[in-house]
Amino acid sequence: MKFDVSRQRIEAASAIVAGGVNSAFRSGIRPHPLVFAEADGAILTDVDGNRLVDYFLGMGPMLLGHRPAPVVDAVRAQLDRSILVAGQTDLEYAAARLLTELVPSAELVRFSVSGSEAVQAALRVARAATGRSTVLKFEGHYHGWFDNVMWSVSPTLEEAGPAEAPVPVASSLGQQPAVDLAVLPWNDADLVRQRLARGDVAAVIMEPVMFNNAGILPLPGYLEAVREACDASGTLLIFDEVITGFRIGPGGAQQEFGVTPDLTVLGKALANGFPVAAVVGKRSYMDLVADRVVHGGTYNTQSVAMAATLATLTEIASGRPYETIGPVGTALMEGLRKEFADAGVEVRIVGYPAVFQVRFGTVRPRDYREALQADRAAYVDFAADLLHHGVRVLPRGTWFVSTSHGDHVDATLSA
Numbered sequence: 015m016k017f018d019v020s021r022q023r024i025e026a027a028s029a030i031v032a033g034g035v036n037s038a039f040r041s042g043i044r045p046h047p048l049v050f051a052e053a054d055g056a057i058l059t060d061v062d063g064n065r066l067v068d069y070f071l072g073m074g075p076m077l078l079g080h081r082p083a084p085v086v087d088a089v090r091a092q093l094d095r096s097i098l099v100a101g102q103t104d105l106e107y108a109a110a111r112l113l114t115e116l117v118p119s120a121e122l123v124r125f126s127v128s129g130s131e132a133v134q135a136a137l138r139v140a141r142a143a144t145g146r147s148t149v150l151k152f153e154g155h156y157h158g159w160f161d162n163v164m165w166s167v168s169p170t171l172e173e174a175g176p177a178e179a180p181v182p183v184a185s186s187l188g189q190q191p192a193v194d195l196a197v198l199p200w201n202d203a204d205l206v207r208q209r210l211a212r213g214d215v216a217a218v219i220m221e222p223v224m225f226n227n228a229g230i231l232p233l234p235g236y237l238e239a240v241r242e243a244c245d246a247s248g249t250l251l252i253f254d255e256v257i258t259g260f261r262i263g264p265g266g267a268q269q270e271f272g273v274t275p276d277l278t279v280l281g282k283a284l285a286n287g288f289p290v291a292a293v294v295g296k297r298s299y300m301d302l303v304a305d306r307v308v309h310g311g312t313y314n315t316q317s318v319a320m321a322a323t324l325a326t327l328t329e330i331a332s333g334r335p336y337e338t339i340g341p342v343g344t345a346l347m348e349g350l351r352k353e354f355a356d357a358g359v360e361v362r363i364v365g366y367p368a369v370f371q372v373r374f375g376t377v378r379p380r381d382y383r384e385a386l387q388a389d390r391a392a393y394v395d396f397a398a399d400l401l402h403h404g405v406r407v408l409p410r411g412t413w414f415v416s417t418s419h420g421d422h423v424d425a426t427l428s429a
């Protein structure tokens with residue numbers, strides 16, 4: 015496919031939107047800036063008429079595709095009812111009820127605007143419930159942009175290395191004292207047991223499938239072991255299912271693996287492109303949202319977004335999206351496996367989303383940060399190449415290393 019881009023127009027656009035074009039493409043497609051005009055079904059069209067198949071899913075949320083009829087109809091109808099009322103609506107109750115039917119850990123639901131905020135709400139609840147301040151997370155897992163501000167995760171990892179080290183963070187979490195962060199490598203249950211045995215951790219937060227870096231599944235028994243260690247030490251278990259929720263299946267990773275967390279964070283596919291996220295969980299903990307944890311915002315449960323949420327969840331609950339995604343995904347994977355058989359590219363599926371795993375050689379675990387720099391260019395080229403073939407992917411998970419998965423570094427493109 016020939017890629018036609020009017021550079022002048024794009025340069026003009028980037029001059030007035032801070033970081034606009036550059037930041038959108040810093041993850042790998044910078045030589046091919048795009049300014050989109052339309053999106054429909056699986057197809058994106060840019061201002062110059064180029065058409066791309068969107069495996070990016072708009073950074074994840076567009077599980078039902080772009081502008082799916084049930085969501086568009088619900089939103090249009092809602093515009094004749096209300097836009098924002100600063101109070102609870104019938105839509106909010108209906109959407110929350112559906113969530114409690116779909117997601118095993120959901121007894122009560124609290125909506126917010128972004129996944130990042132919902133993560134913060136979950137941490138506040140955990141800290142209020144336990145009276146402890148330390149949060150344990152895992153190396154390479156992403157929990158929203160607050161990560162960068164509050165947790166200073168990168169410096170933490172550099173200093174701490176693969177072993178856990180609590181790091182006090184200067185920022186405050188609203189009215190609560192600063193959070194102490196502990197970081198452990200993923201998939202090592204013994205380390206979690208040892209750390210939790212000290213009895214000072216409020217919550218363990220994880221992506222139950224490590225999607226933000228290479229789509230790494232939990233080892234068999236790992237989630238169960240973490241659940242047990244949490245129970246034994248009075249620690250809350252939080253699943254961040256912002257990516258895995260609804261994509262791995264209607265009930266998320268917790269349903270797939272049969273391990274129920276105390277709290278779950280949902281976002282992205284929850285409203286198929288509208289800014290809605292949620293923290294859900296056990297009633298006894300969620301009651302703290304009302305009693306002791308301030309968690310609100312001007313646009314929480316905005317009516318139009320809630321109409322989109324209800325329509326999306328209704329579709330998800332019907333099972334229809336999975337009837338389409340399942341066979342198409344399998345056919346796609348088979349085709350890709352055949353195509354890439356000799357190219358050193360491993361193609362695999364985790365739940366419904368496809369993960370294209372690209373292996374760039376064998377590196378000892380200790381060298382992974384250097385390898386990250388070296389390999390970035392290779393996977394960026396791969397993403398750019400796909401773009402020229404009319405396919406937009408999310409170049410994701412620039413690196414991952416785990417002794418549990420062999421001594422190698424993986425760069426991953428996931429779609």
Ligand code: PLP
Nearest residue numbers: 128129130156157158254256257
């Ligand atoms: N948690 C996970 C696992 C995510 O992947 C993301 C975003 O990519 C977030 C939280 C943050 O969500 P948001 O971008 O809606 O703030």
